[in-house]
Amino acid sequence: MSPTPTTSTLVTNIAELVTNDPEADDRLGAIEDAALVVEGHEVAWVGRAVDAPAADQQVDAGGRAVIPGFVDSHSHLVFAGDRAAEFAARMAGEPYAAGGIRTTVTATRAATDEQLTSHVARLVDEMRRQGTTTVEIKSGYGLTVHDEARSLAVARQFTEETTFLGAHVVPAGTTPEEYVALVTGRMLEACAPHARWVDAFCESGAFDADQSRAVLEAGAAAGLRGRLHANQLGPGPGVRLACELGLTAVDHCTYLTDEDVAALSESGTIATLLAGVEFSTRHPYPDARRLLDAGVTVALASDCNPGSCYTSSLPFCIALAVREMGMTPAEAVHAATAGGAAALDRDDVGALTPGKRADLVVLDAPTHVHLAYRPGVPLVSSTWVAGRPV
Ligand SMILES: [Zn+2]
Numbered sequence: 001m002s003p004t005p006t007t008s009t010l011v012t013n014i015a016e017l018v019t020n021d022p023e024a025d026d027r028l029g030a031i032e033d034a035a036l037v038v039e040g041h042e043v044a045w046v047g048r049a050v051d052a053p054a055a056d057q058q059v060d061a062g063g064r065a066v067i068p069g070f071v072d073s074h075s076h077l078v079f080a081g082d083r084a085a086e087f088a089a090r091m092a093g094e095p096y097a098a099g100g101i102r103t104t105v106t107a108t109r110a111a112t113d114e115q116l117t118s119h120v121a122r123l124v125d126e127m128r129r130q131g132t133t134t135v136e137i138k139s140g141y142g143l144t145v146h147d148e149a150r151s152l153a154v155a156r157q158f159t160e161e162t163t164f165l166g167a168h169v170v171p172a173g174t175t176p177e178e179y180v181a182l183v184t185g186r187m188l189e190a191c192a193p194h195a196r197w198v199d200a201f202c203e204s205g206a207f208d209a210d211q212s213r214a215v216l217e218a219g220a221a222a223g224l225r226g227r228l229h230a231n232q233l234g235p236g237p238g239v240r241l242a243c244e245l246g247l248t249a250v251d252h253c254t255y256l257t258d259e260d261v262a263a264l265s266e267s268g269t270i271a272t273l274l275a276g277v278e279f280s281t282r283h284p285y286p287d288a289r290r291l292l293d294a295g296v297t298v299a300l301a302s303d304c305n306p307g308s309c310y311t312s313s314l315p316f317c318i319a320l321a322v323r324e325m326g327m328t329p330a331e332a333v334h335a336a337t338a339g340g341a342a343a344l345d346r347d348d349v350g351a352l353t354p355g356k357r358a359d360l361v362v363l364d365a366p367t368h369v370h371l372a373y374r375p376g377v378p379l380v381s382s383t384w385v386a387g388r389p390v
Contacts, residue, residue, distance in 0.1 A: 006040040009387070010055035011066065015366040018067040019046055020338040020351035027330045028368065029353075036066065038358040041386040046352060064381055065367050067333060069133025069359035070314040071340030071350045073161075074251050074272055074301035077123045078116055078151040079141045081107030083306045090281065100307045101141070101169045108141040108151070116154045123304065124158050127312045128390055131380045133359035134340070134349050136161035136301075138199060140168030145187045152194035161344050164191040164224060167200035167207050167215040180211045184218035198224040202238035209237040216245055225345070231255045232277070243267035249299065249343040254278065254286045264296045270343045271296050273335070274303035275320035276311045288335075289326030299339035300332060319375035329369045358387040 012035040021029030035052035037045040045053060086100055108116070120137070127135055137155035139162075142148040148166045155162045166183040170176050188198075198219025202212040206229075216226040225248060230238020232252035242250035243263035250264070251272040264271055271291050278285045291298050300321055304312045311317070314336045321332040341350025348357045362381040363370065370379055382389050 008055040016065040068337040071134040073340040073343040076305035080111035131361035138163040138165040140165035143171040149190040163197035164195040192222040201229040272299040276309040299343040300335040322372035
């Protein structure tokens with residue numbers, strides 16, 4: 001343990017403090033004219049500024065809003081190259097298909113560990129500057145035992161929330177049967193020590209329900225928790241499979257039947273919506289309103305990846321969710337903070353109540369509403385991780 005004495009910091013003159021306190025009357029547990037005390041890495045106190053206790057040092061938030069740091073529960077940051085030409089072609093009318101992943105696989109295999117690491121570092125820094133304080137990172141652009149394991153080892157340098165996504169797409173030169181056997185066998189064995197989660201892309205053109213189930217069950221047997229990409233490009237069995245297996249989260253959920261929505265609301269599996277993907281592929285947006293009205297917990301995440309969505313910005317995703325998916329600003333901010341934490345099964349982040357990690361974002365705005373009201377504007381004044389500005 002560090003022998004450094006714990007100092008306390010009072011952050012005061014906060015116009016609006018979003019706590020995400022589940023006991024509060026409103027969804028965000030918002031406190032006006034607020035203050036917050038940080039002790040060491042954690043939040044020690046929140047409340048009205050006039051009631052704040054004394055602390056060793058004081059920071060004046062200058063009438064800005066303070067919200068919990070964003071929890072981005074879905075990203076693919078370990079890759080090389082970019083697919084700007086593919087994006088331009090798509091905007092000129094060519095369709096998006098899952099097979100484009102193979103372009104990135106070729107570039108990723110050719111990159112050194114150092115190149116991959118510095119690229120992830122750049123993207124994580126880009127996320128921090130936009131208020132993201134917890135990020136999940138997947139493998140999935142290696143698709144060999146060696147390249148998947150080293151992708152996860154790179155990701156682990158940046159986060160505990162690493163996800164083995166060997167089942168991203170079937171690589172060229174192998175059959176689906178051979179590849180699923182590899183993913184559930186030697187590849188899993190090499191990757192499990194570097195991963196907390198296992199994932200599969202359950203979609204036509206990628207893996208069907210039986211193959212996805214085999215990957216998730218093998219991952220579970222190796223001690224990994226499950227999550228799933230499903231129902232992105234069309235209706236399919238993935239969402240119901242995720243609910244049946246009791247996975248923590250199922251991601252995309254763009255094309256849902258009434259049965260899918262009922263399964264989500266009954267199972268408690270979190271629906272992670274990735275609005276940047278629909279923006280970048282010109283697909284219809286998922287219907288967040290329908291899910292929220294059915295009692296489903298919704299998370300918003302970036303899906304930052306070089307093919308279908310190369311944004312690292314949760315403020316951008318919040319603006320899209322409000323404008324295009326029927327969410328209120330409060331629901332969208334909640335989904336990008338507390339929702340993301342739930343989707344990673346984390347109870348230490350995603351809220352600013354006593355005992356939580358002091359991950360916070362100071363906004364150059366008086367309320368959280370401005371994140372959607374002022375789209376595209378860099379509103380993050382500062383980002384704090386574990387009690388310190390970064
Ligand atoms: Zn994804």
